[in-house]
Amino acid sequence: xxxxxxxxxxxxxxxxxxVKIECRSLDFQATTMFWYRQFPKKSLMLMATxxxxxxxxxxxxxxxxxxxxxxxxxxxxxxxxxxxHPEDSSFYIxxxxxxxxxxxxxxxxxxxxxxx
Amino acid sequence: AQRVTxxxxxxxxxxxxxxxxxxxxxxxxxxxxxxxxxxxxxxxxLLLRHISRESIKGFxxxxxxxxxxxxxxxxxxxxxxxxxxxxxxxxxxxxxxxxILRVKS
Numbered sequence: 001x002x003x004x005x006x007x008x009x010x011x012x013x014x015x016x017x018x019v020k021i022e023c024r025s026l027d028f029q030a031t032t033m034f035w036y037r038q039f040p041k042k043s044l045m046l047m048a049t050x051x052x053x054x055x056x057x058x059x060x061x062x063x064x065x066x067x068x069x070x071x072x073x074x075x076x077x078x079x080x081x082x083x084x085h086p087e088d089s090s091f092y093i094x095x096x097x098x099x100x101x102x103x104x105x106x107x108x109x110x111x112x113x114x115x116x
Numbered sequence: 117a118q119r120v121t122x123x124x125x126x127x128x129x130x131x132x133x134x135x136x137x138x139x140x141x142x143x144x145x146x147x148x149x150x151x152x153x154x155x156x157x158x159x160x161x162l163l164l165r166h167i168s169r170e171s172i173k174g175f176x177x178x179x180x181x182x183x184x185x186x187x188x189x190x191x192x193x194x195x196x197x198x199x200x201x202x203x204x205x206x207x208x209x210x211x212x213x214x215x216i217l218r219v220k221s
Contacts, residue, residue: 034209042213042214043202043211043212043213043214044160044202044211044214046209046210046211093159093160095160095209102165102167103148103150103165103206103209104150104162104165105150105152105160105162105204105209107159107160107161108159109159110159
């Protein structure tokens with residue numbers, strides 16, 4: 001099956017710094033990727049839809065200036081958490097939509113962000 | 117508005133017992149529904165989709181448009197089925213809150 005890779009898997013940063021998380025589709029091209037945030041023992045919260053070559057579409061309540069998304073190529077989307085605060089600490093997951101129009105999503109392994 | 121509801125946060129069953137994980141949806145268009153599973157320390161992966169009408173790992177799910185449901189069923193639970201299960205609706209893949217299935221021996 002298709003593989004989506006996220007990097008880094010874990011990152012610890014100081015409050016006020018920015019952190020970039022990468023999401024790559026390794027063996028297929030993904031025009032659409034999604035970014036989620038997962039709270040402990042809770043569901044996935046869709047943050048934004050990332051479309052290659054255009055601006056990301058953010059869900060209601062998600063600060064676009066806080067969570068910068070760039071989808072510059074068909075295999076890479078990045079999420080940058082700017083001026084991170086402890087409340088931004090979370091598990092961030094990306095997924096890529098299969099190109100065969102089946103609607104199947106392939107998920108990355110997730111990135112654990114801890115802001116001190 | 118699109119919405120997916122999974123009423124049970126945790127479902128605990130004994131090995132060999134039948135399992136039914138409930139999922140109800142709200143969508144004005146023609147729905148496409150999926151079940152995703154997340155085993156311990158693994159990434160989310162697709163379990164099955166309604167359009168393929170297949171059985172994966174003994175699980176089946178039937179789309180009932182009248183009841184707006186897409187419940188996941190398995191006649192005999194196995195310990196390796198213990199995981200987090202998410203029901204998802206295609207448009208932007210809206211996820212339900214998830215149900216933890218715990219199969220006890």
